[in-house]
Every structure is written in C-alpha cells, then in structure tokens.
Amino acid sequence: MRSSSLLLASAGLAAAAPFSYPLANGFPNLNSTEMEQVYKLAGGTPPNGALPSSLKPNGVQALQLIAANELFEVAFFTELVHNITSKVRGYSDGNHKYIIDTLTSVINQEEVHVLAANGVLASANKTTIQPCQYDFPVSDFRSAIALAQTFTDVVLGVLPAAQGLFAADGGDEAALVPIVGSIIGQEGQQSGYYRFLQKKVASAAPLLTGGAPQFAYTAISQFIVPGSCPNIEVIGLKAFPALTLESTPRANNSVQTFSVSGAVSAANATLVYISGQNLPVSVRVSNVTMAGNKTTFAASFPYQSGFDRGLTLGALVAGANKRFNSTADVAASTLFGPALIEVD
Incomplete structure (x- = not known):
C-alpha cells in the first residue's frame, strides 16, 4: 500500500506489490458454487428481476463508473483483511473477530455490487468493466479505516447523481433507481461503521456532501497502477490532476x-x-x-x-x-x- 497525493495527509507510507485480481475464490469470474458462497457471506443476492435490455449513454457511463469503483473497493478491503489476518505490522488494532467478520461481509457485498452493475451492462450488450491493479496509501489499520470512510463518502455523493440519470433516461433504466437507492443505504451503513471505529459521531451530517462523476473517477484513478486497466477508458471520463x-x-x-x-x-x-x-x-x-x-x-x-x-x-x-x-x-x-x- 503506497502514498497518494490526493488523499489524507495522515496516510502512512509503505511500499508493497500492487494488488492484482483474481481473488482466491476466482472473482470476478465465479462458477455457480463460488457465487453461492459470495451470496452467503454477503448476506444476500443481486436483484433477480428482469434486467434492462437497453441503456442510454449516460446510463452506461454511470454503471461503468459504479463497476469500476466497486472493483477498487473489493481490492481495498481484500488487502485490508489479508493484512489483519496475516498480522502485518500496524494492523493489530483490526484483529478482532467482529471487525474481520464485518469486513469480510463488506468484501462480498462489494462483489455483489460489481456483479450487479456489470450484469446490467451485459444484459444491454454494453462493455463491462474489468479490474485493474491497485496501490493503496495506507500502512496501518487506523489509516486504512480513515481512507475507507473517505472514499465511501465520495461514493455516497455520486450515487444519487446516478439515480438522477436513470430517472431522466426513463424506460428500462427507471427500475435501477430504487436498486441504486438500496446501495446508497448499504454504503451509508458502511460509512457509519468506519466513523464508529474512529470514535466519531456515527452519522456525519443531516445532508451528506454531493459529488460529480468526474470527482469520483479521479478518486478511483489515484489508486490505479498506470497502464494496468484492460478497459477503464471506455467510461469516457478524465481524471483531474491532484489538488x-x-x-x-x-x-x-x-x-x-x-x-x-x-x-x-x-x-x-x-x-x-x-x-x-x-x-x-x-x-x-x-x-x-x-x-x-x-x-x-x-x-x-x-x-x-x-x-x-x-x-x-x-x-x-x-x-x-x-x-x-x-x-x-x-x-x-x-x-x-x-x-x-x-x-x-
């Protein structure tokens, strides 16, 4: 996990090999047995209703951005749990069964989010997003949880914008509005947990900060090893230089x-x-x-x-x-x- 100029000044500095897919269970390419195990650990499944058969360009971009973000999150939490359970120096604060069980559930829930977003894209014959390699700017449990809270807050800011796009597009995409709403709720539960672990008030504010697709894409890009993405450029967004x-x-x-x-x-x-x-x-x-x-x-x-x-x-x-x-x-x-x- 390495440092990033975009993110928190409190992040530690550490050099490590980039995180690469696939996971130990084969994700993102799962057979039926592996998929059932993911659903069990996640506590549920993707929506089992009819998937959209057509998507407008804005809807495609929103789903591709969601998939790219969820792939990054699966990578982050998988590496975090590995560091805790492998007793990597700096991660002993996370070595509690409840924390490990919670983060394991999060990993599998984020895998379900990836499967759902890419599943909708595939149903509409649009390009699904494949994983990249990643570096993360943390070297201990506390900075990892602080970073998790921050990028989850960024996600919570941009998902309502995706709902607006799906609603404006109408047609098959209208059915995605409540699905994304349920993801917003799930990510909100995560953010409150990360705040709790830092002894912060669990709910930050009455109305959370909004975002824009360009800002979310820029945040994701800071973790990506340059040149390691098979097809993330199809999203059609450009990352801003860091502030x-x-x-x-x-x-x-x-x-x-x-x-x-x-x-x-x-x-x-x-x-x-x-x-x-x-x-x-x-x-x-x-x-x-x-x-x-x-x-x-x-x-x-x-x-x-x-x-x-x-x-x-x-x-x-x-x-x-x-x-x-x-x-x-x-x-x-x-x-x-x-x-x-x-x-x-």
Missing part, C-alpha cells in the same frame, strides 16, 4: 495550504468548496509560490459559513472570483481536484 491539502483544517474558520503540480495564477483561479447540499463556496487564492513544478498557495476555509461535518470537496477552477450554482458546474470548470477534506 493536495497540505494542512489540517478543523471545525472553524481558518486559512489552509494547498499544492498542485503545475502553474497557478492568483489572478485567474478560484478555490471552490462543496459541503453538504449547500451551494458551492468560492474563495480567493493567495500567497502563490512555485518551486520546480510544484505550486503552493493559500485559501481561506470558511467552515463556520455553513459547512457540514464530514466530507468537504475542494476544487481549483479556472477564473477569478468564479461563482457556481451546482457541483456539476464546478466539475465542468475544474483544473485540479478534488481535495478530500474530512472535518469532524
């Missing part, structure tokens, strides 16, 4: 430091925060310094202006003093991001 939070914000107003690999002009850039279901908050960029290809800058973090507890997304956008009415508009103008900011 790294160099400081540690608290639940109050402050000034934070960010960095990017590339040039930034304070006269032609704006930092935008997305928190809860509130309108995006834009702040000015200041104190820009460049050393080599790394640019560092400061920006206010107006937490007490209506930010929600839990995940806040930060994005550096083109143009000075830019204002936005939606997360989608922010994503369309993003130069670097997202910074994943957890405040509790």
Whole structure:
C-alpha cells in the first residue's frame, strides 16, 4: 500500500506489490458454487428481476463508473483483511473477530455490487468493466479505516447523481433507481461503521456532501497502477490532476495550504468548496509560490459559513472570483481536484 497525493495527509507510507485480481475464490469470474458462497457471506443476492435490455449513454457511463469503483473497493478491503489476518505490522488494532467478520461481509457485498452493475451492462450488450491493479496509501489499520470512510463518502455523493440519470433516461433504466437507492443505504451503513471505529459521531451530517462523476473517477484513478486497466477508458471520463491539502483544517474558520503540480495564477483561479447540499463556496487564492513544478498557495476555509461535518470537496477552477450554482458546474470548470477534506 503506497502514498497518494490526493488523499489524507495522515496516510502512512509503505511500499508493497500492487494488488492484482483474481481473488482466491476466482472473482470476478465465479462458477455457480463460488457465487453461492459470495451470496452467503454477503448476506444476500443481486436483484433477480428482469434486467434492462437497453441503456442510454449516460446510463452506461454511470454503471461503468459504479463497476469500476466497486472493483477498487473489493481490492481495498481484500488487502485490508489479508493484512489483519496475516498480522502485518500496524494492523493489530483490526484483529478482532467482529471487525474481520464485518469486513469480510463488506468484501462480498462489494462483489455483489460489481456483479450487479456489470450484469446490467451485459444484459444491454454494453462493455463491462474489468479490474485493474491497485496501490493503496495506507500502512496501518487506523489509516486504512480513515481512507475507507473517505472514499465511501465520495461514493455516497455520486450515487444519487446516478439515480438522477436513470430517472431522466426513463424506460428500462427507471427500475435501477430504487436498486441504486438500496446501495446508497448499504454504503451509508458502511460509512457509519468506519466513523464508529474512529470514535466519531456515527452519522456525519443531516445532508451528506454531493459529488460529480468526474470527482469520483479521479478518486478511483489515484489508486490505479498506470497502464494496468484492460478497459477503464471506455467510461469516457478524465481524471483531474491532484489538488493536495497540505494542512489540517478543523471545525472553524481558518486559512489552509494547498499544492498542485503545475502553474497557478492568483489572478485567474478560484478555490471552490462543496459541503453538504449547500451551494458551492468560492474563495480567493493567495500567497502563490512555485518551486520546480510544484505550486503552493493559500485559501481561506470558511467552515463556520455553513459547512457540514464530514466530507468537504475542494476544487481549483479556472477564473477569478468564479461563482457556481451546482457541483456539476464546478466539475465542468475544474483544473485540479478534488481535495478530500474530512472535518469532524
């Protein structure tokens, strides 16, 4: 598991071989016996109703993004359980039967999510997503759980957008809306558990932070070994260059430091925060310094202006003093991001 510039500054540094599929049970290619075992450990099966026979382009992209994310999550939790049960240094805090049983259930539940998303794509004769190789920016149990909470929060932000796409497309896709809603609930149960393990209030806020497909795809991409994906490019999304939070914000107003690999002009850039279901908050960029290809800058973090507890997304956008009415508009103008900011 290795470090990533996008994610939490608290993540440890460790060098390890990339995670590769297939799993020990053969996943993602399972025979009927192996599949039944997955369902047993997951506590349930994929939907057994009729699958859509046709999908519109937005629906295809949403399902492919979901499949790519779930494949990454299966890899992450499989490696985490392996590190715990193999007594890898730093993972002893997770060596409890309840934790291992819970994370084992999560692995199999995420496998079911992959099977469901790729199953719908196959039913409509669309390209299914195949796994990549992955590196993860953690070296102990605590940082792994913190990271799991963060990427689960990102997923919870983008799945409602998928529901909106399926509803807008109508036809066969309308039946996917409640199915994705049930996945949102399941991922919410996970997030609350990871918060509990960190002794945080289990439910972060009344309304969780929304997201955009580009931001979710960028987050996934930070874990992928370059050149290791058979076909992830078919999703049609491009990962943004990283926006790294160099400081540690608290639940109050402050000034934070960010960095990017590339040039930034304070006269032609704006930092935008997305928190809860509130309108995006834009702040000015200041104190820009460049050393080599790394640019560092400061920006206010107006937490007490209506930010929600839990995940806040930060994005550096083109143009000075830019204002936005939606997360989608922010994503369309993003130069670097997202910074994943957890405040509790």
